[in-house]
Amino acid sequence: MMPLVSFDQVRPFARAIANSVREKKMPPWFADPGIGHFSNDPSLTPQEIATLVSWADSNAPAGETHTAPPLRQWAAGWVIPQPDVVLQMPKAVTIPARGDVEYTYEIVPTHFTEGRWVQFCEVRPSSRENVHHAVVYVRPPGSRWLQHAPIGMPFTGADMSGEQDRNDTHFTTADILLVYAPGSSPDNWADGMAKFIPAGSDLVFQMHYMAHGRRTSDRTSVGLVFSREAPRQRVLTLQLTNDKFVIPPGAPDFRVEVHGSLPNDAVLLSFFPHMHLRGKRFEYNILPAGGAPPETLLRVNYDFYWQLSYRLAEPRELKAGTVLQAVAWFDNSKNNLHNPDPNAAVRWGDQTYDEMMVGFFDVAVPANVDKERYFIRERGGP
Numbered sequence: 001m002m003p004l005v006s007f008d009q010v011r012p013f014a015r016a017i018a019n020s021v022r023e024k025k026m027p028p029w030f031a032d033p034g035i036g037h038f039s040n041d042p043s044l045t046p047q048e049i050a051t052l053v054s055w056a057d058s059n060a061p062a063g064e065t066h067t068a069p070p071l072r073q074w075a076a077g078w079v080i081p082q083p084d085v086v087l088q089m090p091k092a093v094t095i096p097a098r099g100d101v102e103y104t105y106e107i108v109p110t111h112f113t114e115g116r117w118v119q120f121c122e123v124r125p126s127s128r129e130n131v132h133h134a135v136v137y138v139r140p141p142g143s144r145w146l147q148h149a150p151i152g153m154p155f156t157g158a159d160m161s162g163e164q165d166r167n168d169t170h171f172t173t174a175d176i177l178l179v180y181a182p183g184s185s186p187d188n189w190a191d192g193m194a195k196f197i198p199a200g201s202d203l204v205f206q207m208h209y210m211a212h213g214r215r216t217s218d219r220t221s222v223g224l225v226f227s228r229e230a231p232r233q234r235v236l237t238l239q240l241t242n243d244k245f246v247i248p249p250g251a252p253d254f255r256v257e258v259h260g261s262l263p264n265d266a267v268l269l270s271f272f273p274h275m276h277l278r279g280k281r282f283e284y285n286i287l288p289a290g291g292a293p294p295e296t297l298l299r300v301n302y303d304f305y306w307q308l309s310y311r312l313a314e315p316r317e318l319k320a321g322t323v324l325q326a327v328a329w330f331d332n333s334k335n336n337l338h339n340p341d342p343n344a345a346v347r348w349g350d351q352t353y354d355e356m357m358v359g360f361f362d363v364a365v366p367a368n369v370d371k372e373r374y375f376i377r378e379r380g381g382p
Contacts, residue, residue: 103157116224137172138196194231273300
């Protein structure tokens with residue numbers, strides 16, 4: 001880890017910083033600049049890049065310290081403002097030094113006596129280097145999902161005795177509070193928008209761990225900042241997924257796509273594409289009626305180690321029946337330096353040597369509409 005908070009921390013890396021920004025490796029951003037505008041784009045302007053390069057070429061002078069702005073005050077340990085509530089997995093998960101680690105779940109009761117609107121949310125693993133990804137789901141009272149699973153104890157599908165409970169560790173329609181992956185950002189919704197956790201809900205942590213040569217443990221937490229007033233819109237995280245593909249050995253540019261129509265009106269807010277080590281590019285499109293060419297909303301040169309979200313600078317109103325398409329390209333050739341085995345055919349699977357194709361996206365709907373209700377199509381509608 002390389003802290004870049006104070007001048008003394010930054011100065012030794014002046015040349016490396018200049019080279020990284022000149023080559024546009026930093027700050028990390030992988031969206032095609034010719035498609036769309038995004039509010040969280042950290043890209044530097046040519047003038048900013050020139051300033052950093054000139055500073056490094058001048059032996060990185062300190063400047064006038066008396067005119068320096070005060071250091072930013074961060075909430076201890078958090079990127080979001082100081083959380084109103086922090087919920088941590090009650091029991092640490094032991095991660096082996098080697099081998100595959102099956103998806104691990106832990107159910108954490110919120111004990112909320114009233115429904116809470118969440119405007120900021122951040123997942124904080126205690127062992128980041130071992131977390132491939134995490135998804136935090138909301139399980140409301142009365143849900144039958146994972147109904148026989150233990151509370152406050154880690155478990156996997158293999159620990160479940162019933163077929164339905166085992167299946168529940170591979171598929172759910174539960175509401176997603178937040179998705180975490182390397183490089184991803186916390187949720188930060190605009191005023192008037194928030195996610196909702198009903199009273200008495202549990203949070204279900206789905207953890208995918210990776211072994212890294214030493215035995216360790218993890219207790220992931222989630223920090224929540226509540227909306228100060230009831231929002232007008234509820235944010236839902238939806239997804240376009242294709243799990244029925246086979247990538248041939250050696251294929252350098254294998255295409256996988258999926259599309260679906262929105263059941264009701266929504267405001268499109270952001271995107272979060274997810275693949276594994278063979279991921280090459282990812283694209284979101286609107287498919288117009290009548291066979292017109294797709295309208296591309298986002299095109300990403302994918303990087304597994306910097307899985308970013310892309311938030312529209314101007315949210316897009318979409319009508320019921322709008323067809324969204326996600327397209328992914330995979331590089332299973334020997335030219336992909338991260339490819340675990342270019343001689344293997346690759347299918348959907350949990351481990352990094354398998355592949356995934358998931359196009360998460362966030363939408364805003366009226367505050368009284370939950371995920372289940374949103375997917376009820378009006379009779380005779382599109």
